[in-house]
Amino acid sequence: SKCVLAHMEYSKCAGHPEHEFLVFYSSHWVDGCSAQAVVSADCAMQGQNRSLKQSSELVSPSSSDTNTYDSMSIYGSPCDAVPQLQVRYAPYSRLCTFNFPSSSAPLALQVSMVLSLVHCQAPAYDFYENQCYWFSSVVWGSLKELFPDDGHSECENHCAPARYHGVALGSPTEDIEAVCAAYQTEWQKMLEMLEHLKCHHEAEEAKVGYSQLI
Numbered sequence: 607s608k609c610v611l612a613h614m615e616y617s618k619c620a621g622h623p624e625h626e627f628l629v630f631y632s633s634h635w636v637d638g639c640s641a642q643a644v645v646s647a648d649c650a651m652q653g654q655n656r657s658l659k660q661s662s663e664l665v666s667p668s669s670s671d672t673n674t675y676d677s678m679s680i681y682g683s684p685c686d687a688v689p690q691l692q693v694r695y696a697p698y699s700r701l702c703t704f705n706f707p708s709s710s711a712p713l714a715l716q717v718s719m720v721l722s723l724v725h726c727q728a729p730a731y732d733f734y735e736n737q738c739y740w741f742s743s744v745v746w747g748s749l750k751e752l753f754p755d756d757g758h759s760e761c762e763n764h765c766a767p768a769r770y771h772g773v774a775l776g777s778p779t780e781d782i783e784a785v786c787a788a789y790q791t792e793w794q795k796m797l798e799m800l801e802h803l804k805c806h807h808e809a810e811e812a813k814v815g816y817s818q819l820i
Contacts, residue, residue: 609634610711611753612642616702616746619695625650626742627695631684632714644687646679646694647721649741676725676741704746705755712753719793720748723785740778747782752789 612633619625627648634641679694681687691698706712712720724744 609643609714610708611706611714611717611749612708612711613703613705614746614749615700616704616742617695617698617700620697620699625695626738628742628745629687629691629700630717642684644681644684644691646677646681646691647742647745648677649738650675650677676721678721702746704750706753707755710753712749715796716753716793717749719796720752720785720789721745723788723792724748724781726788727781727784740781744778744781744785747778748785748789751782751786 609632612631614631615629617627617629619627625648627646630645630647632643632645634643681690724741727744728740
């Protein structure tokens with residue numbers, strides 16, 4: 607069954623270091639019934655303590671040569687996700703919500719493609735430029751650009767994202783454009799690879815069926 611991204615939330619931790627992250631709500635069909643799953647996406651330095659309530663990822667300007675740790679965490683249903691998100695990120699607030707139209711909502715594979723392209727833009731963590739603020743902004747902006755909504759998204763605090771102690775960290779417009787420019791070519795390559803795998807699988811099944819006949 608197809609798993610699609612229904613909507614996403616841009617969130618920000620209230621305490622130091624004001625960590626920013628995204629929460630994805632996907633929907634899919636299981637045994638004829640609709641089900642939802644919640645996934646968080648964020649970025650930190652590789653090896654950093656994954657508990658973000660007390661640790662700071664803005665620890666050293668020398669972290670520019672440290673590998674980026676982009677993580678996706680699955681929490682299950684929305685009801686199951688609430689306490690787990692609270693444990694990992696609390697206290698935090700939701701800044702923006704973006705709803706994808708059912709007719710053009712991205713597949714889970716398309717979302718993973720965007721995340722991969724974002725990582726390729728900055729595979730190394732950078733204290734000043736490529737941290738959680740940059741990552742969340744580029745992923746958010748790229749998904750909005752590639753899969754535009756129907757005009758019903760809401761933003762509780764539009765100026766709050768990509769800020770540290772109230773200081774704007776800049777808009778990663780060029781990086782969003784780079785991701786969007788690369789997406790269509792990479793997605794076509796993915797479709798061609800999947801078609802090749804499908805044909806190979808069907809050919810193997812045909813061989814097995816033929817061998818059983820003789």
